[in-house]
Amino acid sequence: MPNQYFGDYITVLVFMAxxxxxxxxxxxxxxxxxxxxxxxxxxxxxxxxxxxxxxGWSQSHIRYYIFALLFLIFDVEAIFIFPWALKVESxxxxxxxxxxxxxxxxxxxxxxxxxxxxxxxxxxxxx
Amino acid sequence: MILGQFIILGAALFSLGVYGxxxxxxxxxxxxxxxxxxxxxxxxxxxxxxxxxxxxAGGQIFSLFVxxxxxxxxxIGLAIVLLIxxxxxxANVDELDLMKL
Amino acid sequence: xIDYHALAPELILxxxxxxxxxxxxxxxxxxxxxVVGLLGLFATVVPILTLGFCESLDFCDYSGSREMxxxxxxxDAFSLALKGLFIGSAFVAVLLSxxxxxxxxxxxxxxxxxxxxxxxxALVMASSRDLVTMFVGLELVTxxxxxxxxxxxxxxxSNEAALKFFIIGVLSAAVLLFGMSLVYGVTGELTFTGIRxxxxxxxxxxxxxxFIIGVLxxxxxxxxxxxxxxxxxxTPDTYEGAPTPVTAYLSVISKTAGFVGLLAICYLAFGEVTxxxxxxxxxxxxxxxxxxxxIALRQTNVVRLLGYSSIAQGGFILVPFxxxxxxxxxxxxxxxxxxxxxxxxxxxxFMNLGAFGVVIAVGNRLRSAEIKDWAGLFSYAPGxxxxxxxxxxxLAGIPPLAGxxxxxxxxxxxxxxxxxxAGALAVVAxxxxxxxxxxxxxxxxxxxxEKVPDGVPVAExxxxxxxxxxxxxxxxxxxxxxxxxxxxxxxxxxxxxxxxFASGF
Numbered sequence: 001m002p003n004q005y006f007g008d009y010i011t012v013l014v015f016m017a018x019x020x021x022x023x024x025x026x027x028x029x030x031x032x033x034x035x036x037x038x039x040x041x042x043x044x045x046x047x048x049x050x051x052x053x054x055x056g057w058s059q060s061h062i063r064y065y066i067f068a069l070l071f072l073i074f075d076v077e078a079i080f081i082f083p084w085a086l087k088v089e090s091x092x093x094x095x096x097x098x099x100x101x102x103x104x105x106x107x108x109x110x111x112x113x114x115x116x117x118x119x120x121x122x123x124x125x126x127x
Numbered sequence: 128m129i130l131g132q133f134i135i136l137g138a139a140l141f142s143l144g145v146y147g148x149x150x151x152x153x154x155x156x157x158x159x160x161x162x163x164x165x166x167x168x169x170x171x172x173x174x175x176x177x178x179x180x181x182x183x184a185g186g187q188i189f190s191l192f193v194x195x196x197x198x199x200x201x202x203i204g205l206a207i208v209l210l211i212x213x214x215x216x217x218a219n220v221d222e223l224d225l226m227k228l
Numbered sequence: 229x230i231d232y233h234a235l236a237p238e239l240i241l242x243x244x245x246x247x248x249x250x251x252x253x254x255x256x257x258x259x260x261x262x263v264v265g266l267l268g269l270f271a272t273v274v275p276i277l278t279l280g281f282c283e284s285l286d287f288c289d290y291s292g293s294r295e296m297x298x299x300x301x302x303x304d305a306f307s308l309a310l311k312g313l314f315i316g317s318a319f320v321a322v323l324l325s326x327x328x329x330x331x332x333x334x335x336x337x338x339x340x341x342x343x344x345x346x347x348x349x350a351l352v353m354a355s356s357r358d359l360v361t362m363f364v365g366l367e368l369v370t371x372x373x374x375x376x377x378x379x380x381x382x383x384x385x386s387n388e389a390a391l392k393f394f395i396i397g398v399l400s401a402a403v404l405l406f407g408m409s410l411v412y413g414v415t416g417e418l419t420f421t422g423i424r425x426x427x428x429x430x431x432x433x434x435x436x437x438x439f440i441i442g443v444l445x446x447x448x449x450x451x452x453x454x455x456x457x458x459x460x461x462x463t464p465d466t467y468e469g470a471p472t473p474v475t476a477y478l479s480v481i482s483k484t485a486g487f488v489g490l491l492a493i494c495y496l497a498f499g500e501v502t503x504x505x506x507x508x509x510x511x512x513x514x515x516x517x518x519x520x521x522x523i524a525l526r527q528t529n530v531v532r533l534l535g536y537s538s539i540a541q542g543g544f545i546l547v548p549f550x551x552x553x554x555x556x557x558x559x560x561x562x563x564x565x566x567x568x569x570x571x572x573x574x575x576x577x578f579m580n581l582g583a584f585g586v587v588i589a590v591g592n593r594l595r596s597a598e599i600k601d602w603a604g605l606f607s608y609a610p611g612x613x614x615x616x617x618x619x620x621x622x623l624a625g626i627p628p629l630a631g632x633x634x635x636x637x638x639x640x641x642x643x644x645x646x647x648x649x650a651g652a653l654a655v656v657a658x659x660x661x662x663x664x665x666x667x668x669x670x671x672x673x674x675x676x677x678e679k680v681p682d683g684v685p686v687a688e689x690x691x692x693x694x695x696x697x698x699x700x701x702x703x704x705x706x707x708x709x710x711x712x713x714x715x716x717x718x719x720x721x722x723x724x725x726x727x728x729f730a731s732g733f
Binding site: 134137141144148154157158161164165167168171172174175178179181183185186188189192193196199200203204206207208210211214215 | 298359360363364367371374378381382388390391395398399401402403405406408409410412413416
């Protein structure tokens with residue numbers, strides 16, 4: 001069993017080695033064959049043919065972060081619904097369907113309360 | 128399944144995270160490093176769970192909680208970083224030295 | 229099925245948390261959030277009492293143990309005693325915050341929301357008997373406190389406090405989780421009883437290395453939370469930078485929650501490897517007491533001084549744990565150690581909340597927490613100065629104040645175990661008590677004996693009144709410190725009940 005396991009890894013290694021040789025060979029061949037005439041214009045940033053203006057950093061508005069944070073929290077809370085969805089049927093068969101349904105309703109109501117709070121505080125207003 | 132590889136992967140990822148926390152100056156990168164540590168924990172939990180064939184799936188459930196708590200922590204952390212950035216225009220941890228021993 | 233009576237304290241508090249949030253959204257004065265919070269805390273006490281005196285009540289159907297969710301959530305005397313402690317401390321902490329928040333125009337609704345959510349986590353921790361519940365409870369305790377530490381939003385020191393606290397907090401959580409994952413891997417169990425059963429003889433097996441690392445990382449994660457030296461460096465900065473009521477909250481409730489987790493994990497989950505954690509905590513206890521006290525000696529700011537003092541007090545609380553170091557500790561010794569820790573936690577809550585209450589009251593008037601500005605406090609604010617003396621001498625362990633009894637049971641438990649290592653730790657603790665007395669008394673002597681420094685608007689300060697809520701909190705804690713000092717049996721009964729928890733040894 002372990003030999004078989006490592007055998008699979010050898011296939012992967014061979015595959016990676018072949019990939020590295022092809023890519024490396026192409027890069028080496030290109031650097032040997034291609035003409036090389038560096039000048040200043042070539043190393044400038046190319047953007048639609050227009051000369052670039054200003055710095056590379058641009059600031060995005062802080063409200064993006066707040067939206068991202070809210071999205072993150074609500075998105076991740078969803079992982080608690082998946083195990084619930086897996087088990088809800090077996091609970092229903094055991095006669096506890098109402099109970100487990102109410103449990104999830106409570107969970108979602110708490111999440112909604114957070115959303116209502118965010119709306120009430122004007123976080124979601126976009127102007 | 129060979130458990131050792133997963134333990135080594137977990138330990139390596141955890142160590143990388145610790146290294147990042149200790150050396151990074153930007154608070155957001157420190158947060159990323161902590162997430163790396165939590166990922167290591169999740170690998171451990173799921174690997175141990177699968178290896179032991181835990182009938183209660185305790186390790187997998189724990190990893191779900193780790194993910195959720197990790198997200199909440201990132202939320203709190205980014206809020207604090209934003210607050211500091213508004214006040215100081217910088218998110219570098221080692222510039223925060225108003226208070227010393 | 230689910231025992232709703234046993235879960236009532238948590239359910240009521242969870243309801244209160246949401247009610248506070250809803251009240252905050254309504255167009256009413258913000259101080260209603262505090263009122264709702266306080267009422268909710270009151271309501272939470274009711275089920276705790278009915279559960280505690282269940283045998284003597286007609287309507288209460290008590291049938292042995294109240295275990296839920298496969299033994300991962302247990303309501304017993306230990307958890308009830310600590311829930312009572314948490315609710316009581318939270319009540320005082322809310323009272324301390326009310327005046328502070330109103331005077332400086334802070335966001336109020338969110339503050340109480342976060343504080344009560346954090347208390348809810350503490351309640352969960354007191355009952356949790358498996359790693360998942362314990363971890364979720366711990367994160368619920370610490371998560372909101374990161375934000376509370378940064379509550380003075382515009383102030384750089386407060387920001388700094390929050391960020392330092394946050395980074396250390398998440399780092400320690402990750403370390404704790406890694407330790408838990410290894411423990412789970414070795415024993416294949418998440419419940420404490422399962423881990424204990426699975427860890428029999430594991431130290432002699434192939435996986436002993438993994439298990440030792442797991443146990444030590446778990447302990448280390450908690451050591452960060454209770455700010456034991458050498459994992460204490462965030463504490464003074466966070467305590468100084470955070471708003472003072474939050475500091476009081478951190479140093480009492482959040483810290484007690486850490487100790488509760490440590491108690492449950494050490495005694496229940498790692499009960500088979502007492503020498504392992506005993507050794508680790510012996511070192512932490514000795515270091516915390518010594519380093520905390522020595523650095524406290526040279527502090528000039530009262531809040532920082534209390535920060536280092538709480539590190540040292542944390543060391544004292546760890547001393548009974550450290551007594552488990554010797555291989556021949558028996559069940560009754562561990563029970564005694566457990567009793568000492570719980571007693572110390574209860575008394576520490578009273579003393580420290582009171583001390584911070586005085587700091588808030590005086591800080592409101594003087595706008596300074598520097599010790600030299602506090603000189604001559606007695607001449608213009610005799611009541612506050614007397615309370616300052618009371619709480620500081622109690623922290624130092626002077627009879628007949630409550631702190632004396634805490635130290636007494638601590639020494640008794642260590643000496644009862646009788647081993648040489650425990651005796652050595654007792655000597656360290658004794659020396660540290662003397663050092664601690666020096667710096668506590670220095671503040672009090674300066675407040676009573678020295679003359680008022682120039683620039684203190686004495687006449688103006690005489691006019692100022694302490695906020696009623698703060699007065700109430702101070703009266704409560706003063707009564708606690710004095711009464712427990714004279715009648716220690718009051719809380720020894722409580723801790724005695726909690727001891728049944730450790731009787732499995």
